[in-house]
Amino acid sequence: MATPENKLAFDGGWEYDPAPEGVEHIRAKKRYGLYIGGKFVAAEKGRTFDTINPATEEKLARVAQASELDVDKAVKAARKAYTGPWGRMKASERGKYIFRIARIMQERAREFAAIESLDGGKPIRESRDVDVPLAAAHFFYYAGWADKLEYAFPGRKAKSLGVAGQVIPWNFPLLMAAWKLAPALACGNTAVLKPAETTPLTALKLAEVIADADLPPGVVNIITGAGDTGAAIVNHPGVDKVAFTGSTGVGRIIQKALAGTNKKYTLELGGKAANIIFADAAIDQAVEGIVNGIFFNQGHVCCAGSRLFVQEAVAEEVIQKLKDRMETLIVGDPLDKNTDIGAINSSMQLEKIQSYLEIGQQEGGTMHQSSCSVPETGYWCRPTIFTGVSQSNRVVQEEIFGPVLAIQTFRTFDEALSKANNTPYGLSGGVWTDKGAKIFKMTQSVRAGVVWANTFNKFDPSSPFGGYKESGVGREGGLHGLDAYVKLGV
Amino acid sequence: MSVTALKTSKAFPDLSRVPAVDEVGVSERVARFQTRSIKKASKVEALKMILSMIDLTTLEGQDTPGKVRHLCQKAIHLHDALPDLPHVAAVCVYPTMVGVAKQALEGHDINIASVATAFPSGMSSLDVKLDDARMAVDAGANEIDMVISRGAFLAGEYGYVFDEITAVKEACGDAHLKVILETGELGTLDRVRRASVLAMHAGADFIKTSTGKIQPAATMQVTLVMLQAIKDYYYQTGRMVGMKPAGGISKAKLAVHYLVMLRETLGMAWMTPEWFRFGASSLANDVLMQLMKQSTGVYQSSDYFSKD
Numbered sequence: 001m002a003t004p005e006n007k008l009a010f011d012g013g014w015e016y017d018p019a020p021e022g023v024e025h026i027r028a029k030k031r032y033g034l035y036i037g038g039k040f041v042a043a044e045k046g047r048t049f050d051t052i053n054p055a056t057e058e059k060l061a062r063v064a065q066a067s068e069l070d071v072d073k074a075v076k077a078a079r080k081a082y083t084g085p086w087g088r089m090k091a092s093e094r095g096k097y098i099f100r101i102a103r104i105m106q107e108r109a110r111e112f113a114a115i116e117s118l119d120g121g122k123p124i125r126e127s128r129d130v131d132v133p134l135a136a137a138h139f140f141y142y143a144g145w146a147d148k149l150e151y152a153f154p155g156r157k158a159k160s161l162g163v164a165g166q167v168i169p170w171n172f173p174l175l176m177a178a179w180k181l182a183p184a185l186a187c188g189n190t191a192v193l194k195p196a197e198t199t200p201l202t203a204l205k206l207a208e209v210i211a212d213a214d215l216p217p218g219v220v221n222i223i224t225g226a227g228d229t230g231a232a233i234v235n236h237p238g239v240d241k242v243a244f245t246g247s248t249g250v251g252r253i254i255q256k257a258l259a260g261t262n263k264k265y266t267l268e269l270g271g272k273a274a275n276i277i278f279a280d281a282a283i284d285q286a287v288e289g290i291v292n293g294i295f296f297n298q299g300h301v302c303c304a305g306s307r308l309f310v311q312e313a314v315a316e317e318v319i320q321k322l323k324d325r326m327e328t329l330i331v332g333d334p335l336d337k338n339t340d341i342g343a344i345n346s347s348m349q350l351e352k353i354q355s356y357l358e359i360g361q362q363e364g365g366t367m368h369q370s371s372c373s374v375p376e377t378g379y380w381c382r383p384t385i386f387t388g389v390s391q392s393n394r395v396v397q398e399e400i401f402g403p404v405l406a407i408q409t410f411r412t413f414d415e416a417l418s419k420a421n422n423t424p425y426g427l428s429g430g431v432w433t434d435k436g437a438k439i440f441k442m443t444q445s446v447r448a449g450v451v452w453a454n455t456f457n458k459f460d461p462s463s464p465f466g467g468y469k470e471s472g473v474g475r476e477g478g479l480h481g482l483d484a485y486v487k488l489g490v
Numbered sequence: 491m492s493v494t495a496l497k498t499s500k501a502f503p504d505l506s507r508v509p510a511v512d513e514v515g516v517s518e519r520v521a522r523f524q525t526r527s528i529k530k531a532s533k534v535e536a537l538k539m540i541l542s543m544i545d546l547t548t549l550e551g552q553d554t555p556g557k558v559r560h561l562c563q564k565a566i567h568l569h570d571a572l573p574d575l576p577h578v579a580a581v582c583v584y585p586t587m588v589g590v591a592k593q594a595l596e597g598h599d600i601n602i603a604s605v606a607t608a609f610p611s612g613m614s615s616l617d618v619k620l621d622d623a624r625m626a627v628d629a630g631a632n633e634i635d636m637v638i639s640r641g642a643f644l645a646g647e648y649g650y651v652f653d654e655i656t657a658v659k660e661a662c663g664d665a666h667l668k669v670i671l672e673t674g675e676l677g678t679l680d681r682v683r684r685a686s687v688l689a690m691h692a693g694a695d696f697i698k699t700s701t702g703k704i705q706p707a708a709t710m711q712v713t714l715v716m717l718q719a720i721k722d723y724y725y726q727t728g729r730m731v732g733m734k735p736a737g738g739i740s741k742a743k744l745a746v747h748y749l750v751m752l753r754e755t756l757g758m759a760w761m762t763p764e765w766f767r768f769g770a771s772s773l774a775n776d777v778l779m780q781l782m783k784q785s786t787g788v789y790q791s792s793d794y795f796s797k798d
Binding site: 008009010013014015017019280286289434455 | 509510511512514515516518519525526527528529530531532533535536539718721724725749753754756757758759761
């Protein structure tokens with residue numbers, strides 16, 4: 001393989017000029033209240049916090065910080081809508097409202113994408129091509145189920161639960177809101193949703209869409225705040241169902257809090273997915289899959305392929321090709337259409353990632369980063385790989401939630417499988433081979449909610465998603481996603 | 491192993507080591523290249539680079555000395571209204587037209603490429619093919635675009651295809667050899683990859699997608715697979731091999747996406763006419779139209795660009 005004198009050069013010469021997405025078309029406010037009972041209102045205690053652009057550290061907007069009082073107000077508004085117009089509405093009518101949300105979201109896709117990139121730091125290519133279209137697709141998909149629940153649960157009678165309390169993370173702010181709201185509404189529930197404190201803006205824009213779609217007041221309430229606001233939602237006695245996506249640590253606290261209550265819950269938590277490359281794989285495409293697995297959304301993906309297993313016969317080749325590919329990844333302005341890797345979501349997350357880079361090196365791993373430069377202001381992390389690490393290294397065991405890949409080699413199928421499963425997590429996995437039988441053998445044996453074959457990080461509203469072990473409880477998406485928002489009777 | 495030793499030893503490659511190709515993955519990667527937004531100065535630079543990489547081509551049964559002279563005139567004077575334009579890399583003609591082209595291009599630094607080896611089907615004996623190539627070289631061609639025997643390749647006679655290429659390479663003497671795989675007749679990307687490996691090990695200076703006579707001709711998918719084969723070969727041997735997609739690239743925007751693909755697959759060293767060519771007849775005028783648009787801000791009618 002490559003010797004120093006025949007390395008490929010990916011810098012110098014013809015460079016791409018900046019191609020920034022315009023932001024003139026965005027209609028965003030400087031201040032946002034809480035969306036409760038169909039209106040934007042100030043927080044009871046008048047508290048606020050700022051949301052910033054992680055690429056520039058500039059303030060984007062000031063948003064209200066909800067306290068227990070506001071949560072109580074929101075839950076009561078949701079209850080009123082549930083016992084009122086929404087609960088009485090014919091399912092087919094309910095479906096129409098959800099279709100309407102989907103369509104308005106599509107019409108405003110460009111605005112949603114730009115705001116998502118401004119507030120969260122993800123590249124516009126991803127917010128434009130993945131987050132926003134997929135969010136709309138979730139509303140479209142579940143809108144269709146609204147009047148067909150009897151076919152989803154043949155022979156059973158599916159009843160709505162009541163008020164759903166939903167707490168979502170900062171990595172896919174709009175998409176996670178769609179994952180939570182669409183099935184809840186389709187099944188006839190009302191909702192109180194809290195976006196993450198670093199990325200509230202697209203959820204607040206979604207509140208505007210919901211208002212424009214003329215949903216009865218209180219069917220969807222969107223309130224902003226930090227962890228204590230989320231805790232208040234989870235612990236509120238008026239909430240019938242809790243849906244949480246976030247860290248395993250917080251998931252544990254929630255599960256404890258819910259023990260002994262009658263609340264139904266789904267928890268979608270962390271992951272440390274194995275991405276397994278066999279020697280007979282289509283190597284160049286597998287390298288692309290590694291990149292999509294770990295560098296998509298700066299690695300802020302719970303199902304990221306953060307543990308790479310490469311069969312020894314091709315390890316050197318795969319790593320060389322991966323290094324070449326990393327040199328062509330463009331890191332920088334999230335609004336630039338050519339950016340591949342945007343900003344790390346927050347300073348806190350950047351510190352966490354950097355601490356793992358230290359740990360990885362201290363534990364004897366060999367770190368390699370792409371040679372690109374990064375802007376001086378904002379939060380950035382170059383794409384990073386660790387070689388010379390094993391299952392005993394912390395960078396292999398713990399979820400880093402950044403663009404950091406831990407690479408190990410393996411010799412046999414059984415070795416790959418046992419190492420893939422040797423983790424407290426079980427959210428996703430990937431297998432790369434040209435041999436169909438090996439795909440089936442591996443996908444049936446990896447204990448993870450989603451296992452991709454010859455691809456990675458593919459999502460579809462009709463496909464269920466969720467974890468084994470510490471990666472969570474319950475499934476979201478698809479037919480299975482309905483189950484979380486109904487009680488079944490006869 | 492030194493580069494010269496490699497050129498003469500011509501060892502038959504271990505085809506069992508040719509990696510598999512996943513068509514879905516290839517198409518996804520191609521789609522990524524197409525999302526690159528190339529604007530302003532980088533666009534102008536790309537457009538000029540494209541012009542310099544064009545093998546201006548006429549390969550018709552109705553070609554005449556007159557037609558070829560017109561084409562050569564176009565090759566020299568792409569669009570004199572725009573200063574500082576590069577000239578094309580080569581003109582590409584049938585062997586019988588090489589002499590005409592040589593005369594017409596006298597004193598200009600433009601290569602003469604000739605198709606040979608019973609182009610486009612390759613359905614003839616090795617002797618006829620070698621004579622065909624020699625005739626073109628003797629008439630003054632410094633680049634030979636040969637076709638492989640697709641029938642033999644599809645029948646699994648890889649040794650035959652390999653030997654044929656090495657023989658033609660020898661017949662070419664100092665002329666550069668481009669090996670046309672005719673990917674539209676190979677059927678799968680796996681075979682494209684395998685044929686690329688065969689051709690490079692047999693001594694190809696360039697590998698080329700298509701004759702232009704079969705559909706589909708060049709696609710970004712096929713070209714990506716060939717670029718990746720070139721990369722592997724380079725890492726294994728240290729020898730650079732050039733790439734020429736041909737047929738079906740008539741728009742500047744598509745050609746820019748090819749350059750993006752080249753840049754992100756093989757890097758800067760390949761981004762010269764020495765290592766990358768477009769085989770095209772109508773691409774040049776679309777590129778010129780875009781260049782005029784960049785300098786004047788408006789599109790002009792196609793009647794303002796000479797058609798030869």
